[in-house]
Amino acid sequence: MDRRLAVAPMLDWTDKYCRYFHRLISRQTLLYTEMITTGALLHNDPGRFLDFFPAEHPVALQLGGSNPEDLAKCCKMAEEWGYDEINLNLGCPSDRVQSGMFGACLMAKPDLVADCITAMTESCKLPVTAKHRIGIDELDSYDLLCHFVDRLAAAGCQTFIVHARKAWLQGLSPKQNRDIPPLRYELVYRLKQDFPELEIIINGGIRNLDQAQSHLKNVDGVMIGREAYQNPWMLAQADRRIFGANWQPHSRHQVIENLLPLVEQECSRGIPLKHITRHILGLFHGQPGARKWRRYLSENAHKPEAGPETLRSAMALLPIANSH
Template identity: 55%
Template sequence: MINRQKTFAVAPMMDWTDRHCRMFHRQLSSRALLYTEMVTAQAVRHGDRSRLLGFSLGEQPVALQLGGSEPALLAEAARVGEDFGYCEINLNVGCPSDRVQSGRFGACLMAEPELVRDCVGAMRDAVRVPVTVKCRIGIDDQDDEQDFERFITTVAQSGCTTFIVHARKAWLKGLSPKENREIPPLNHERVYALKRRHPELTVIINGGIETLDQAEAHLAQTDGVMLGRAAYHTPWILHAVDHRFFGEAGRLHDPVEAVEAMKPYIAAELAKGVWLQHITRHMLGLFHGLPGGKHWRRVLSEQGTRPGAGLEVIDRAVAEMQRHSPHLPAAAE
């Protein structure tokens, strides 16, 4: 049994982990820590805060990830996030995209550990909830053990004790964000070594974790694991998290139950004018690997995008999937 203090999290992913995605993932696990997409501190100051930060209490526990490099502005955004009810504020020091770099935040900040320390310190002074950092193991040619150690120890001077580490370095020039998730080799051992050197820190490992067996192996060396694309593309794996890692009874026994659990939320959102596809696009992988999975995806993709599409499309998708995977129960009428 894994220590109850361990963390199991779903990574913040741009264009993916919006409030609809998080509500879906919450049906599958009550204990997984969920994260928002990255929201810039500038957007929090000047944008539509309800649209950017609003979420359902049913998503909790959920953390807000911020991007930025101005301590005072980040402190302001952190306060707003806390007021909205987020249980944690996370600073993005890992995204390598050109757009993020042009705003002087994300992975390029690993070259400025003193600035990150000051940003985190200002955020910690502004809120009562935990402030954490998500980073890489290095960037460009600053990717040896000493560079990584200097970054962590400098930032820790702010009082930050939790680091979520994507176990790849980032190339800031020449690779796309997608390539930066695949081409730089994984180095999980560097994250393990960080934990051994700093038992006082909470170290959560991210990057290349595809199964719960792999997650359990990483938890023997770290304080937590964070899954990204695997949780999104094969979300049914999340249904076993509560029992396997926290010793609690799982909510669901089969993926059809997950569909049923989402229906009240979907109906409420449709009544607000939300299009069905904005919710169901996050559910396409629910039946991944099952004989009827492609039929589920086909119906949702073809019919869920039409104006006025409603719950009847979901029922149709389940029925079509059920015809090709008869061992699963039918959806409720």
């Protein structure tokens, strides 16, 4: 697994249509599912949550849960479904997540998390990784962070994706927890220095490939979240600049042309076009015609008859000369 660059798991955003679209822009960037709870997989049709397109590889499944046995069962499912990695969410601060005993609140229970990691790694051959904060509430000392990482590493986790903000579990909303606690990149750098044998990925507030390349001087990988979703074309040079591969998409227009076969396939199955186009509104971010593009899709993609022609009509509003 090459984790030098990844798009973060984002609830309600990084579904299979989003990931397929991102894969048309970057062949190398590691993609993550939304967080999926163990309960959702064990008590529903798992295919509804686990199915993905073969073109998405490399793709990782992010799980939410704290019961070692349940997590082990879900890891077996993920392996059978063909995922490349399983990630345990230890960073989400929402009230709903806390009441279900998963997410960031688990940073206060390193022994329980270690039991989860052990059960997960013993149940499958896939790499099991952890995504967490630098601390929660008053449990935010560097010593506690090191203890947490050391405990999970002893249980079998070798890759840590660290959101360089603490989380306040009381008083701040999930949105506020993404912005208000200050970023402390230096703590993640220090973690890599103190645990050189572990793979340390940095996350939080990273907005472009220049910043990503700067971080890579100090850590093993970079995870980008909202910016990759809202301005997906930023990934167009990732394969060349981050991974050293001699490939990048020809143009934004070509990305849409390459997306059209999937649109046709899914619409013929009765999938509403808006389920796909909601992820591509930012493709022409900052380009002439971007507002027309967003408005046309927002006004037309929800219509029952919307399909590939709707997307072609939206493209016709854009000047081809400005598509690169």
